[in-house]
Amino acid sequence: xxxxxxxxxxxxxxxxxxxxxxGLILSAVIIVIHGYSVxxxxxxxxxxxxIYYNAILDALAFATPLMLTGTAFAVASxxxxxxxxxxxxxxxxxxxxIFAGALLVTKVSVLxxxxxxxxxxxxxxxxxxxxxxxxxxxxxxxxxEVISTIMFNWMSFYxxxxxxxxxxxVDPNRPEKSLTVVEEARFSVIYSILTTSIYLAVxxxxxxxxxxxxxxxxxxxxxxxxxxxxxxxxGINVKKTMxxxxxxxxxxxxxxxxxxxxxxPPKWAIHGTLGDVVNIGFDGIGVAxxxxxxxxxxxxxxxxxxGLRNGSRLLEPYVKMSSELSRAIIGLIILVIxxxxxxxxxxxxxxxxxx
Amino acid sequence: xxxxxxYILLILCYxxxxxxxxxxxxxxxxxxxxALLSMTPLALAALGEVVNEKAGLVNIGLDGIMLMTAxxxxxxxxxxxxxxxxxxVGLLVGGLIGLILGVMSTYGKAIQxxxxxxxxxxxxxxxxxxxxxxxxxxxxxxxxxEVLAKPRTIVLNGVYFDISEVTILTVLLALIFYYILHxxxxxxxxxxxxxxxxxxxxxxxxxxxxxxxxxxxxxxxAGLGGAFMSLTWFGGVVKEISAGRGFLALGCVVASxxxxxxxxxxxxxxxxxxxxxxxxxxxxGVKEIVPYHFVYLLxxxxxxxxVSLFMRGKRFPRxxxxxxxKE
Numbered sequence: 001x002x003x004x005x006x007x008x009x010x011x012x013x014x015x016x017x018x019x020x021x022x023g024l025i026l027s028a029v030i031i032v033i034h035g036y037s038v039x040x041x042x043x044x045x046x047x048x049x050x051i052y053y054n055a056i057l058d059a060l061a062f063a064t065p066l067m068l069t070g071t072a073f074a075v076a077s078x079x080x081x082x083x084x085x086x087x088x089x090x091x092x093x094x095x096x097x098i099f100a101g102a103l104l105v106t107k108v109s110v111l112x113x114x115x116x117x118x119x120x121x122x123x124x125x126x127x128x129x130x131x132x133x134x135x136x137x138x139x140x141x142x143x144x145e146v147i148s149t150i151m152f153n154w155m156s157f158y159x160x161x162x163x164x165x166x167x168x169x170v171d172p173n174r175p176e177k178s179l180t181v182v183e184e185a186r187f188s189v190i191y192s193i194l195t196t197s198i199y200l201a202v203x204x205x206x207x208x209x210x211x212x213x214x215x216x217x218x219x220x221x222x223x224x225x226x227x228x229x230x231x232x233x234x235g236i237n238v239k240k241t242m243x244x245x246x247x248x249x250x251x252x253x254x255x256x257x258x259x260x261x262x263x264x265p266p267k268w269a270i271h272g273t274l275g276d277v278v279n280i281g282f283d284g285i286g287v288a289x290x291x292x293x294x295x296x297x298x299x300x301x302x303x304x305x306x307g308l309r310n311g312s313r314l315l316e317p318y319v320k321m322s323s324e325l326s327r328a329i330i331g332l333i334i335l336v337i338x339x340x341x342x343x344x345x346x347x348x349x350x351x352x353x354x355x
Numbered sequence: 356x357x358x359x360x361x362y363i364l365l366i367l368c369y370x371x372x373x374x375x376x377x378x379x380x381x382x383x384x385x386x387x388x389x390a391l392l393s394m395t396p397l398a399l400a401a402l403g404e405v406v407n408e409k410a411g412l413v414n415i416g417l418d419g420i421m422l423m424t425a426x427x428x429x430x431x432x433x434x435x436x437x438x439x440x441x442x443x444v445g446l447l448v449g450g451l452i453g454l455i456l457g458v459m460s461t462y463g464k465a466i467q468x469x470x471x472x473x474x475x476x477x478x479x480x481x482x483x484x485x486x487x488x489x490x491x492x493x494x495x496x497x498x499x500x501e502v503l504a505k506p507r508t509i510v511l512n513g514v515y516f517d518i519s520e521v522t523i524l525t526v527l528l529a530l531i532f533y534y535i536l537h538x539x540x541x542x543x544x545x546x547x548x549x550x551x552x553x554x555x556x557x558x559x560x561x562x563x564x565x566x567x568x569x570x571x572x573x574x575x576x577a578g579l580g581g582a583f584m585s586l587t588w589f590g591g592v593v594k595e596i597s598a599g600r601g602f603l604a605l606g607c608v609v610a611s612x613x614x615x616x617x618x619x620x621x622x623x624x625x626x627x628x629x630x631x632x633x634x635x636x637x638x639x640g641v642k643e644i645v646p647y648h649f650v651y652l653l654x655x656x657x658x659x660x661x662v663s664l665f666m667r668g669k670r671f672p673r674x675x676x677x678x679x680x681k682e
Binding site: 034035036082137166167286289326328329330332338339340 | 418459465466469470475476477478480482484487489598599602605609646651652658663666
């Protein structure tokens, strides 16, 4: 049994590594077409992402919210729902944390000692609430979640931008950014931009793993994802399970937004253009797919993507290339993952050659 | 006949709405003009996706395709010096992506939604990368005016009206697609591929061939729409130019129940909502009271309402989104 599981895990890992390699080769083609040096690009990308000590700590800091958005996407995905809305749910989560951690606790100073849990609670609540809309549209109106969640993403983009750039959450002294959360609502700094928020993220992801694989609800969620008809025959309330999966997903994505506000020095706030939270959700989708929707694998894949995002910051000064290249690489990796036949075909071919 | 009354009624409703909007100071001709501009990319992407889904493939990467072709179209126009070549480059690049997706989804048995997500995320990264690589400036490119494919101005009874050839082409395409899908044997074959590929295969229809061709066509139209956005409509490209329009187009597709003419109608409705949002946001007297952020929500809310109202009772091809595995 143990050997079987190990073998299955190893083949999954091999598949992922294969997708990574193909993704990197394909993006090398794009890099060459535009006349850049592939070696320089990948050197700075990996040097800045993984090679030296400080870079690894920064990569972990970037990985922290991605772990949660990745798990958020995975939970919905296991229930058979594509929650592309993790992006928007992250924005409103950040708004929730700023509201509670900056505005509410300064108005009601009794709450100050519990500012951090309060801020995180608000971010989870708002994220879950924002996920409820598409969930209801899906379950009761049959609107496909891919369409509705994108609409909710753009709505949350404009609403959040209003709140932090001209609305009640703007910093009156520095109007280009939002209010800063109070000191009680901040995680303690480990090094540079890495804070203890990463411990919380790992704990939450582990709890989600336990929920999904060792509880009744988790079993129901996964059954709905594999075969909703079978789940219905087995007496599972499919509508309720889907709603719950979506809400859990939204809460996790919201928490990711909350951790960006309460766990990212030196700002402890977000920019008026939402630059800090934009694309955290989409990167999380990449994290979830690379981690084959398994929370424990997601911890590793989030560090990988966090490293790529961190390393890509060196591309602009050293290679004069847009740091967004790392996102294009993630997209290519996802395209390869969407094509499991390719790996099967090539590994069969190679095995045939070797024996 | 009944259908004709319905269309006349709809047009009358539209005229009443734009006339009412005159009172807050929005010019009806200008509004219609920008609604048509805004409709065109949505309708192109939606029409392409309608035929693509009829044959059984789903492509949620439309948004990414439109975003990439918006940037590559500008490059094509600048390199050749002719705006229409830029539109053509958009069309071809879109078609190429569609071809790759089509082969992946048929021979490769790809998971289509994940492939679509991959295309989108790739585009969100590739577009800023491409703009930086081509023009050494981050995030935005305004090409010289001569290489744009701006709409032509027609004078009717002293009223100046701007319309692009691409918009006319889009309306014609909707009619052509309607005719092909409902009145020709080819349409029947396409629908067979989406309903029951096994039966279509037995009947001698090349399921993979039809699916790949329609995937190519569908993405090519989305690509034309993307290049239209940057070259005809905005006159430049920014890294978030698509603003979820590919998903608005998917909204048209599902609300129409995969019918070309209603899809065109919904594209006009969503385009109108967008045009209205843009013009309300800059209308004096309104912009001081309502922040533009809230006005911009209008198209997205319209899509949610329309899709939830019109989705009911719509039937979709039985094999939609499922890979066909030949035995």
